[in-house]
Amino acid sequence: MLAHEGIKFESWIFSLAMLLVSPWAVGAAKVPQAKDPQKAPRLTEIPIKQVVIDDKFWSPRQEVNRTKTLDHVYQELEATGSIRNFDVAAKKVAGKFSQPWWADSDVYKWIEGASYVLATHPDAALEQRVNDLIARISAAQEQDGYIDTHVQIEEPDLRWKDLAFFHELFCAGSLFEAAVAHYQATGQRSLLDVASKLADYSDSTFGPGKMDGISGHEEVELALVRLYRATGERRYLQLAQYFLNGRGQKPSVFEGEYNRLPADRMVNWLGGERISVRFLHDHFFRAHPPAFDTSYSQDNLPVREQSVAVGHAVRAMYLYSGMADVAYETGDRGLMKALYRLYDNVTLRRMYVTGGIGPSAKNEGFTDDYDLPNDNAYQETCASAGMVLWNHRMFKLTADGRYIDSLEQSLYNAVLAGVSLEGNTFCYATPLACDRDFKRQPWFEVPCCPTTAARFFPSIGRYIYAQSEDGLWVNLYIGGQASVTLEDGSKLTVRQVTNYPWEGKINLQVTPEKPEEFTLRVRVPGWAAWPTITLNGEGISPSVSKGYVQIHRQWSGGDVVGLSFPLEIERLEANPKVLQARGQVALRRGPLIYCLEQIDQTAELDRIVLPTTATLTEHFEPQLLGGVTVITGQARMRDASSSRDQYLYRPLQPTHTETVAIKAIPYCVWGNRGHQGMRVWIDCTGP
Numbered sequence: 001m002l003a004h005e006g007i008k009f010e011s012w013i014f015s016l017a018m019l020l021v022s023p024w025a026v027g028a029a030k031v032p033q034a035k036d037p038q039k040a041p042r043l044t045e046i047p048i049k050q051v052v053i054d055d056k057f058w059s060p061r062q063e064v065n066r067t068k069t070l071d072h073v074y075q076e077l078e079a080t081g082s083i084r085n086f087d088v089a090a091k092k093v094a095g096k097f098s099q100p101w102w103a104d105s106d107v108y109k110w111i112e113g114a115s116y117v118l119a120t121h122p123d124a125a126l127e128q129r130v131n132d133l134i135a136r137i138s139a140a141q142e143q144d145g146y147i148d149t150h151v152q153i154e155e156p157d158l159r160w161k162d163l164a165f166f167h168e169l170f171c172a173g174s175l176f177e178a179a180v181a182h183y184q185a186t187g188q189r190s191l192l193d194v195a196s197k198l199a200d201y202s203d204s205t206f207g208p209g210k211m212d213g214i215s216g217h218e219e220v221e222l223a224l225v226r227l228y229r230a231t232g233e234r235r236y237l238q239l240a241q242y243f244l245n246g247r248g249q250k251p252s253v254f255e256g257e258y259n260r261l262p263a264d265r266m267v268n269w270l271g272g273e274r275i276s277v278r279f280l281h282d283h284f285f286r287a288h289p290p291a292f293d294t295s296y297s298q299d300n301l302p303v304r305e306q307s308v309a310v311g312h313a314v315r316a317m318y319l320y321s322g323m324a325d326v327a328y329e330t331g332d333r334g335l336m337k338a339l340y341r342l343y344d345n346v347t348l349r350r351m352y353v354t355g356g357i358g359p360s361a362k363n364e365g366f367t368d369d370y371d372l373p374n375d376n377a378y379q380e381t382c383a384s385a386g387m388v389l390w391n392h393r394m395f396k397l398t399a400d401g402r403y404i405d406s407l408e409q410s411l412y413n414a415v416l417a418g419v420s421l422e423g424n425t426f427c428y429a430t431p432l433a434c435d436r437d438f439k440r441q442p443w444f445e446v447p448c449c450p451t452t453a454a455r456f457f458p459s460i461g462r463y464i465y466a467q468s469e470d471g472l473w474v475n476l477y478i479g480g481q482a483s484v485t486l487e488d489g490s491k492l493t494v495r496q497v498t499n500y501p502w503e504g505k506i507n508l509q510v511t512p513e514k515p516e517e518f519t520l521r522v523r524v525p526g527w528a529a530w531p532t533i534t535l536n537g538e539g540i541s542p543s544v545s546k547g548y549v550q551i552h553r554q555w556s557g558g559d560v561v562g563l564s565f566p567l568e569i570e571r572l573e574a575n576p577k578v579l580q581a582r583g584q585v586a587l588r589r590g591p592l593i594y595c596l597e598q599i600d601q602t603a604e605l606d607r608i609v610l611p612t613t614a615t616l617t618e619h620f621e622p623q624l625l626g627g628v629t630v631i632t633g634q635a636r637m638r639d640a641s642s643s644r645d646q647y648l649y650r651p652l653q654p655t656h657t658e659t660v661a662i663k664a665i666p667y668c669v670w671g672n673r674g675h676q677g678m679r680v681w682i683d684c685t686g687p
């Protein structure tokens with residue numbers, strides 16, 4: 001057992017420290033680097049199977065995902081031919097390849113999501129559907145282990161020849177993840193065997209002395225580490241390292257590939273269109289010839305030299321997650337240092353207040369520092385979910401609560417906004433301001449975001465707790481319970497009761513099977529004031545380290561820790577370098593960012609100006625949007641008396657004194673009441 005390592009902070013010092021280290025403190029002049037992660041406790045997840053969610057906020061969303069989203073996505077995958085592709089590749093039926101080149105990944109992602117559901121909700125019909133699907137996938141696998149239905153059906157002679165855009169290794173990674181999830185949920189090896197066979201074949205193909213290759217869309221790196229952890233096969237970890245090390249070489253692996261591809265070769269693209277096999281290379285890598293710029297795929301620099309988040313945002317998130325996974329397994333300090341730089345770059349310069357990333361539709365990704373437009377924000381749902389994946393790994397590397405702050409920010413805002421309350425329509429791009437044209441869609445020509453939703457939401461149990469050699473960590477406030485096996489093999493149950501994020505009270509009941517000495521660490525979010533903390537009803541002042549209160553004692557059955565922190569309504573301002581948010585405020589309460597939706601306002605959205613002195617209050621509306629806490633207050637109305645259509649420019653008019661009531665709802669539930677305008681950033685004025 002380790003003794004306390006934290007230092008006791010007075011509450012104001014703690015609050016100041018949290019402000020400095022939190023990504024919420026946008027624009028903080030200097031963010032301390034995390035301490036040497038090698039000295040951090042080694043953190044492991046509590047398996048999803050051992051975490052039951054019973055929570056007023058999350059249970060309904062998970063239930064909708066289980067009962068509606070999963071089936072909706074499956075039906076679309078069948079209807080659009082993504083599943084049938086496996087039958088065609090297996091030569092069971094005749095036909096052409098359907099859907100985007102990476103359609104296999106969407107099928108694998110569905111299996112991964114279904115497996116998480118099966119881990120906690122036994123469901124014979126769902127299990128049968130999964131097993132049937134796995135049989136169809138298995139039948140499509142070649143003798144040597146290769147499987148990628150696009151290449152098998154349409155371009156078999158181009159196997160591994162267009163790694164930049166054919167997505168074979170991306171699909172392979174999605175298969176590895178699904179296989180591990182399925183194996184861990186059911187104990188069945190059916191898909192794991194398919195995955196291992198492909199991983200073995202990939203390992204025999206790529207590496208020193210073999211073929212040069214990296215994936216244009218990262219994913220295989222993190223997935224190989226996951227497969228390594230599930231199987232113990234170290235070659236998979238080494239292959240992940242190889243793929244990381246191959247990125248950013250000069251000349252790029254992709255440039256060599258481009259030069260080898262036949263310039264006149266045409267291939268099938270979306271909707272049956274024929275394009276040159278070099279088309280996407282030309283579009284993304286050769287926009288400014290003769291330069292061959294592969295930053296779109298984060299191939300601009302060797303991974304250990306990267307400091308700036310560039311290119312396609314989902315790819316970046318998967319790359320950084322893979323780097324963190326390899327660093328976790330190997331202690332690679334070069335990777336860790338790069339990850340700290342990239343984290344600072346993203347969270348201090350390139351992230352929305354919602355925790356989403358990637359403002360531009362052009363590259364589905366990053367642009368320049370502080371370029372964060374609202375009404376055409378891309379903020380892809382997959383990228384927001386990628387922020388959760390990456391920050392979870394950063395937490396596991398460092399034991400630092402700042403990364404869970406970031407995780408929570410993305411989870412409760414950008415990710416959750418990606419799916420409707422009904423669970424059958426989705427955002428691909430997720431703006432922070434919109435007019436009446438925007439609405440979520442049931443499906444997309446490129447359906448990565450619906451399949452991301454299907455696999456992500458059943459997995460959130462993994463983020464709530466963690467454990468280390470010396471105890472248990474509580475990261476998120478989500479009701480339910482977890483069964484934990486301690487280092488000495490003894491068992492422990494922790495039960496959490498809370499009405500978070502609407503209220504700031506959390507009760508944790510800790511029940512070891514026998515009295516047990518260990519440290520319970522509970523995260524205090526970076527945005528929170530110092531909480532009241534009780535142990536069995538008595539106030540305590542535990543030590544604090546890296547965003548966690550630490551309670552070390554001998555625990556016995558029925559011990560209860562209580563936390564209570566006020567959830568204040570806060571006005572946030574952006575760094576003035578964010579031009580698109582200058583002179584505006586965003587409202588936050590707890591982890592939730594709020595927005596104005598037109599339906600709740602009597603004034604048009606672009607006439608609302610919120611005085612800095614306006615009193616804002618909150619109340620819970622049980623009938624609204626499944627039950628949400630709303631923020632209300634009095635704003636002023638700009639230009640109430642004349643039509644805005646009468647001028648483009650004019651002399652500055654006096655500030656209006658007419659007031660108008662406003663009502664703000666959580667951003668995560670916007671867009672569930674028909675087409676209408678929405679704003680996260682609200683024009684602000686002085687008293």
Ligand SMILES: [Zn+2]
Nearest residue numbers: 380382448449
């Ligand atoms: Zn997506």
